[in-house]
Amino acid sequence: MIRFALSLILLLAALPARAEVEVKEFTTPGGLNAWLVEDHSIPFVALELRFRGGGSLDPDGKRGVTNLMAALLEEGAADLDAQEFARASESLAANFRYSVNDDRVSVSAQFLTENRDQAVDLLRKSLLQPRFDPDAIARVRGQVTSMISASQTNPRDLVGKAFDSLVFGDHPYGSSLDGTIESVAALTREDIVAAHTAALARDRLYISAVGDITETDLAKLLDHLLGALPETGATLPVTVDPNLPGGVQVIDFATPQSIVTFAQKGIDRDHPDFFAAYILNYILGGGGFESRLMTEVREKRGLTYGVYSYLADKDAAQLWMGSVASANDRVAEAITVIRAEWGRMRNEGVTLEELENAKTYLTGAYPLQFEGNGPIADIAVGMQMEGLPTDYISTRNDKVNAVTLEDVKRVARELMSPEALTFVVVGQPDGLESSIN
Structure with a gap:
């Protein structure tokens, strides 16, 4: 019933939006900057978090580690293993998505107002206390390596990899953030933990929220959710002059x-x-x-x-x-x-x-x-x-x-x-x- 309620609310939330979008910018008591579009017409909140750096933060010899780390954030956290985490989010009708591109780690969360506190607590566990259990690492590693194998015979993937290598060379943009079969196979749990600390830090964090929440409540929520993150992460990549010889x-x-x-x-x-x-x-x-x-x-x-x-x-x-x-x-x-x-x-x-x-x-x-x-x-x-x-x-x-x-x-x-x-x-x-x- 709860899942149906969220589906209905998401459908309503996808109807044509208001003509004017008023964005409020504020700083929480804990020092986090955030943007809010307040809308109390539907009991639902969408929260977006971005951490600058993304796959480009991979250390030398550890290509693919940030991607693997982000894929594991929903595979168990704190006292919940992967299955228990999935059941908990399902019972709360909370949607969490984690993704990586060259320049950022993205976290998207959607939850009902009535379950807001419990949903945020669950999301907090995934961001601050991911388990990175051996069985989850093995399973997700297998999924990633399967995708890498498939890309080796896909001409669109091949042209993207060849283009990036030519244009960006040794810069992180020059290779796939998925890594190679060899690099992903060599990643350890310690590498994944280090990537988590490097990528999810307050000094590269951007926050927006839209929906049924006030500035005061959002500030409290964000400080609880994100206040314990590391203050600084890994050094961001330098700019690159693309090699475009014609x-x-x-x-x-x-x-x-x-x-x-x-x-x-x-x-x-x-x-x-x-x-x-x-x-x-x-x-x-x-x-x-x-x-x-x-x-x-x-x-x-x-x-x-x-x-x-x-x-x-x-x-x-x-x-x-x-x-x-x-x-x-x-x-x-x-x-x-x-x-x-x-x-x-x-x-x-x-x-x-x-x-x-x-x-x-x-x-x-x-x-x-x-x-x-x-x-x-x-x-x-x-x-x-x-x-x-x-x-x-x-x-x-x-x-x-x-x-x-x-x-x-x-x-x-x-x-x-x-x-x-x-x-x-x-x-x-x-x-x-x-x-x-």
Whole structure:
């Protein structure tokens, strides 16, 4: 019955959100900074925690340890083994999710108001007192190594790994945060405990909450939940200058369709020209079937089912990336067209009609992201990590609309670099050879 109640509340919480989202920023008595969107219409709270660093904190020779550690946080804690922890969360209708990417460890929690205290106590155990039992380590290690094995025959995984290795080299971004079969097999319980201390610390913590809770109650909750975390964690990775020499690297792999990842240097989220670049990318390859790349590569020439581009703003590097898949006998032409369109946009810019259509879509779609407590909490914690102000939600569309045609054309000339576009291809492409060692 409790689980059904949470499911119903989650459904209600996913209905179109309020037109205005008021974000409060405050500091708890224990010194934790948090953002809160208060909404008492549904007896439900979504809590998002982010710890900066993520898989990039893995020590030398211990690749995959942060990922393994995070996967074990729900596999037993304090006096509860893995099965007992799962039953406890089920009985409380509490949803906990733990994940890792290159730059952060993410913890998401959703719970009913009536079970808030018990749910928070259970979450606290997983964050502060994970058991890391030998049987749980063995089971999760097996799951991770199975995924790594499967990725070795997946062309999309292979192109991602080859691209990262080429572009980022010895930086943590240059290898998979899952680790290798060998590195994961060598990890000890002591390594996992050390990774827990390194990653989950107060000096890299960001917090947002949305739902049926007051500032006073949230402050008390957070100090109880997180106050005993270590004050500092491991040193965060340094920035990296991506290796993007231009040209093509081909990875031979028997498959009828080549998979391609491509990139040039990007732009930092803090840069004053970010919104102009954002709109520029939407017109180029971020706008689905309306984008220029889809028009030129798919619609006019039938070289692919899909091609896209996006701005990738990582903590330690910024890229302007894209992807395409094409038959081996046509992928060389697809790459030629992509590079040519990149150059045409740099030299000619965009039209006023393209700019206005992009603005209309981007400003109209933005409010639809705020569709419930969970998505709002996720967006709010992401805003914090980007250093954005609490009123960004209400001012973002103004920033999009303020971009002029001259801004977009200037940024295209300054930022776009078709000669630096670097393509990594996994497949057996006809007439395409590596020009990058």
